[in-house]
Amino acid sequence: MTIASSSPPSRLPLSGAEGARTKSRTGREGAGESRGDGRLAAVFIAPALLGYVVFLLWPTLRGIYLSFTRFNLLTPAEWVGLDNYVRMVHDPIFWDSLTITVVYVAINIGVQTVSALAIAVLLQRLTQSAVLRGVVLTPYLMSNVVAGIVWLWILDTQLGIGNEIIAAVGADRIPFLADETWAIPTIALINVWRHVGYTALLLFAGLQAIPNDMYEAAKVDGAGEWRMFWRITMPLLRPVLAVVLIMTVIGSFQVFDTVAVTTGGGPANATNVLQYYIYGAAFARFQFGYASAMSVALLVVLSAITVLQYRLTRAGHTDLG
Amino acid sequence: MAAVTTTTTDTHIRPLRRRLSPGRIAAWAVMTAIVLVTLLPFYWILRTALSSNAGLAASPGDPLPVDLTTGGFERALGLQSTKEAIAQGGAGGGLKFWRYLLNSVIVSTLVTVCQIFFSAMAAYAFARLRWRGRDKVFALFLAGLMVPTIFTLLPNFVLIKELGLVDTLLGISLPTMFMTPFAVFFLRQFFMNIPKEVEEAALLDGAGKVRIFFRVLLPMASTPVLTLAVLTYITAWNDYFWPLMVSYSDSSRVLTVALAVFRAQTPQTGTDWSGLMAATLIAALPMLVLFGFFARRIVSSISFTGIK
Numbered sequence: 001m002t003i004a005s006s007s008p009p010s011r012l013p014l015s016g017a018e019g020a021r022t023k024s025r026t027g028r029e030g031a032g033e034s035r036g037d038g039r040l041a042a043v044f045i046a047p048a049l050l051g052y053v054v055f056l057l058w059p060t061l062r063g064i065y066l067s068f069t070r071f072n073l074l075t076p077a078e079w080v081g082l083d084n085y086v087r088m089v090h091d092p093i094f095w096d097s098l099t100i101t102v103v104y105v106a107i108n109i110g111v112q113t114v115s116a117l118a119i120a121v122l123l124q125r126l127t128q129s130a131v132l133r134g135v136v137l138t139p140y141l142m143s144n145v146v147a148g149i150v151w152l153w154i155l156d157t158q159l160g161i162g163n164e165i166i167a168a169v170g171a172d173r174i175p176f177l178a179d180e181t182w183a184i185p186t187i188a189l190i191n192v193w194r195h196v197g198y199t200a201l202l203l204f205a206g207l208q209a210i211p212n213d214m215y216e217a218a219k220v221d222g223a224g225e226w227r228m229f230w231r232i233t234m235p236l237l238r239p240v241l242a243v244v245l246i247m248t249v250i251g252s253f254q255v256f257d258t259v260a261v262t263t264g265g266g267p268a269n270a271t272n273v274l275q276y277y278i279y280g281a282a283f284a285r286f287q288f289g290y291a292s293a294m295s296v297a298l299l300v301v302l303s304a305i306t307v308l309q310y311r312l313t314r315a316g317h318t319d320l321g
Numbered sequence: 322m323a324a325v326t327t328t329t330t331d332t333h334i335r336p337l338r339r340r341l342s343p344g345r346i347a348a349w350a351v352m353t354a355i356v357l358v359t360l361l362p363f364y365w366i367l368r369t370a371l372s373s374n375a376g377l378a379a380s381p382g383d384p385l386p387v388d389l390t391t392g393g394f395e396r397a398l399g400l401q402s403t404k405e406a407i408a409q410g411g412a413g414g415g416l417k418f419w420r421y422l423l424n425s426v427i428v429s430t431l432v433t434v435c436q437i438f439f440s441a442m443a444a445y446a447f448a449r450l451r452w453r454g455r456d457k458v459f460a461l462f463l464a465g466l467m468v469p470t471i472f473t474l475l476p477n478f479v480l481i482k483e484l485g486l487v488d489t490l491l492g493i494s495l496p497t498m499f500m501t502p503f504a505v506f507f508l509r510q511f512f513m514n515i516p517k518e519v520e521e522a523a524l525l526d527g528a529g530k531v532r533i534f535f536r537v538l539l540p541m542a543s544t545p546v547l548t549l550a551v552l553t554y555i556t557a558w559n560d561y562f563w564p565l566m567v568s569y570s571d572s573s574r575v576l577t578v579a580l581a582v583f584r585a586q587t588p589q590t591g592t593d594w595s596g597l598m599a600a601t602l603i604a605a606l607p608m609l610v611l612f613g614f615f616a617r618r619i620v621s622s623i624s625f626t627g628i629k
Binding site: 036037038040041042044045047048049050051052054055056057058059060062063066073115118119122123126127130132133134135136137138139140141142143144145146149150151152153154156158159160161164165168193197198201202204205208224225250253254256257260261275278279282283288291292295296298299302303306 | 344345348349351352355356358359360362363365366369377378381382435439440442443445446447450451452453455458461462465467468469470471472473475476477478479480482495496497498499500502505530531534555558559560561562565566577580581584592594597598601604605608609612616617619620621623624
C-alpha cells in the first residue's frame with residue numbers, strides 16, 4: 001500500500017486534524033489497539049446517525065403516534081385513542097383494498113418468483129452470457145411510471161399493439177386496464193416485467209454459491225436437468241430464495257406508482273390497493289390520523305409475513321456444506 | 322419451465338460438449354422469448370415516439386414508425402407552439418422538460434453522493450473502529466432495515482412541512498441523503514472482509530485512521546461503492562411516490578412526476594401517445610446511458626454478491 005507517499009486528502013476539513021490526532025495517539029500506544037476510537041467514531045457516525053434518528057426512527061415512532069390522533073396537518077394532532085382503528089375495522093373500503101392488495105401480491109409474487117427462478121437457472125445452466133444478464137436487467141432501469149405508461153399504451157384497447165395482435169388472431173379486444181377483472185392481474189404483470197430480471201439476478205447470485213462439482217457428479221450418475229433442479233438447485237437455493245421472497249413480498253405490498261399512473265384506483269375501486277387508499281386518505285381527504293392507522297396495519301401485516309416466511313422457509317439454515 | 326427440464330441426452334456418451342438436444346433447443350426458445358418480451362417494449366416506445374398521432378390512429382399495427390416525424394419529441398421538449406401542438410394531437414400545455422431534467426439530476430446526485438459518502442463513513446466506524454456501544458447502535462441500524470420505507474413517508478412529509486421545505490429540491494432529497502440502513506449494512510460487510518493486515522501495515526507506516534479510510538479502504542471498496550452508487554442513483558431517479566407528496570410546482574417537479582402529469586393532460590382528441598412516448602424515452606434515456614457505462618461491473622456485482 002502506497003498511502004504514505006501520496007498527498008494528504010484535502011477533500012474534508014476534518015481529515016487533516018483528525019489524522020494528526022490519531023497519529024500521535026497511535027504513536028504513543030503502539031498499534032492503538034487497547035484504547036477505543038471514541039471521538040473519531042463519533043465524527044464518522046454522526047451524519048448517518050442524524051439521518052437515522054431524524055428521518056427513520058422519529059418518523060416511525062411519530063407514525064405510530066399519529067395513528068392515535070385526529071390530524072389534518074393544519075391544526076395540532078388531537079389524541080383520539082383507538083378511534084382510527086375502530087373506524088378501520090368497520091371500513092368496508094379498507095377491507096376491500098386489503099383484499100385487492102393481497103390478490104395483487106399473490107399474482108405478482110407468484111408469477112415473478114417462478115419466472116425469475118426459470119431465468120436464473122437458464123442463465124446458470126444454459127449460458128453464462130453476461131450480455132443476457134445485462135439485458136434482463138434493463139426494465140429495472142425504467143421507473144414504475146415509465147413502465148406503467150408504456151404498457152398502458154401497448155395494452156390500449158383501440159390502438160395498442162397488444163390488442164392489435166389479439167384482434168389479428170380473431171379474439172375479442174381486452175380492455176386490460178379498464179376492466180374490473182383484468183386490471184389487477186395486468187398491473188401485477190406489468191410490475192413483473194419491470195422487476196423479474198433483477199430478482200433473477202439475485203437468485204443467480206445464490207446459484208453461484210452451489211459448487212459445480214455437484215452438477216458434474218449428478219450428470220455422471222445419469223441425472224437429467226429436471227432431476228438436478230429438484231435435487232440440487234432447489235434445496236441449496238432455499239435460503240437465498242427465502243430472503244428474496246421476503247424482500248419482494250414486502251416490496252410488492254407497497255405497490256402504488258403503477259396504479260397511480262395507469263388506473264388511478266379504478267375502474268370502480270377495482271385497483272384501489274392499500275397504499276393508494278392510504279395516499280387518498282392523507283392527501284385528498286386530509287385524514288392523516290386515519291391514514292397513519294392504516295399504515296400501521298400494513299406495517300403489522302408485513303412484519304408478521306416476514307416472521308412467518310422466515311420460520312416456514314428456515315431462511316437461516318442452509319443445506320450447503 | 323418445461324424447457325429447462327427435459328434432457329434426453331445420454332450423458333455418458335457425449336461426443337460434443339453441448340449437444341443440441343430437444344431440451345436445449347426448447348430452453349433457448351424460452352430464453353429468446355424472455356429477451357423479446359424484455360426488449361420489444363423499448364422498441365415500441367421509439368417506434369411510437371417517431372410516429373405522428375394521426376398515423377398511429379390510422380395504422381396501429383404497423384411495426385415501423387408511421388409517417389416518420391420528430392413532432393413527439395418537439396412536444397415533449399416544449400419546442401412547439403401551443404397551436405402546432407394541438408394540431409398534432411398534443412395537449413398544448415407546456416412541459417418544462419429541461420427544468421424537470423435538471424431537478425431530477427440535482428436530487429439524484431445530491432442523494433447519491435451524500436448517502437453513499439455518509440453511509441461509507443458509518444460503515445467504517447462499525448467495521449473497523451472500536452468504541453463503546455458500537456454493537457448496540459449497529460443493532461439499531463439493522464432494526465431500521467425492518468421498517469418499510471413507505472411507512473416513514475407520511476410522517477416524513479409532516480416533518481418536511483414543519484421544516485418549511487415542501488416544494489423544494491432539498492425537501493425531496495433530505496430523507497435519503499444521510500444513509501439507508503442497507504447501504505451502511507452492505508458497506509460494513511465489505512469493509513469487514515478486507516484483511517486487517519492491510520490496515521495494520523498502513524498504521525505502521527504512520528497513517529492515521531482517517532487517512533486509512535480515505536486512502537486505503539475507500540479505494541479498495543471502489544467496485545461495491547460504484548455499484549451501490551449507480552443503483553442508488555437509479556432508485557432516486559425513478560422515485561415517484563415521495564416527490565409526488567413533496568412537490569407541487571414546476572420549481573421542484575422531477576421527471577417521474579412530470580411524466581405522470583403529462584399523461585394526465587389528455588387532449589380532447591385522445592392521449593398524445595407520440596408525445597408521451599417521446600417524453601418517456603427522454604426520461605428513461607439517462608439511466609440507460611448510465612447503465613451502459615457501468616453495466617459489466619454492476620451486473621457482475623449483483624450476480625455475484627446479490628446486492629439489493
